[in-house]
Amino acid sequence: MPAQNLPPRDAIRRAAGDLFVRDGYGATTVRAIAAAAGCDPALVIRHFGSKEGLFLATVSVSGDLTGILTGPLESIGRELVRYVLNGAGSPVAGVYRALLSASDRPEIKERLRASMHDVFVGPLAERIGGARPELRARLAAAQFAGLINACWLVGDPVLAQADHDAVISLYGDAIQRLLTCEDPPPSAG
Structure with missing residues (x-):
């Protein structure tokens, strides 16, 4: 389910973060991220360059x-x-x-x-x-x-x-x- 009222880049980030954490890097596809964000897979690549680039942009260990x-x-x-x-x-x-x-x-x-x-x-x-x-x-x-x-x-x-x-x-x-x-x-x- 796509995040409502988010700009596409933010919706992609949120969807990717959720999927990477839930399914792991290998099992998460650009198509699955795009579907969860409610956009075309080409938009994911346009914003982040690759699945690896998106992973690096969304996953961080620094938090707590x-x-x-x-x-x-x-x-x-x-x-x-x-x-x-x-x-x-x-x-x-x-x-x-x-x-x-x-x-x-x-x-x-x-x-x-x-x-x-x-x-x-x-x-x-x-x-x-x-x-x-x-x-x-x-x-x-x-x-x-x-x-x-x-x-x-x-x-x-x-x-x-x-x-x-x-x-x-x-x-x-x-x-x-x-x-x-x-x-x-x-x-x-």
Whole structure:
């Protein structure tokens, strides 16, 4: 059903976002997007150049993390874990799955890398200090992404059934250690 009273470009964006999240990148066609937007497929291509261009213009991972990453540094680890555990059925989980399903495409893989840096690594590295802030922020991002994969992509039943407070404490403190620990001494080699 096309969105009423939206300019065609906005209707295409909305329809594409919904379909990419619901069906994934591979299963979403330009024809399906056009049908949902109430327009001709040629209009989709005219506005966005390609399905990949439309995907990049509509799907973003930056949303809800800003509040956590700008919050108190000493609680970021646990807040990130709480975000993952509470977000398994959220729209952002669908966006993440859509991005991951399309990550074999070079432009989308690059978008994922850039988003990880712009949304997560860059802001954290500026705050945590030390001799290796970017490395520590990237390692924290890798831990965060690992939990997202286990919970949102794989749907690990043990994690889903585990006591959330225990997971928040154990995994959150593991992430937190990377953000607030002392840097290891430089290697002698």
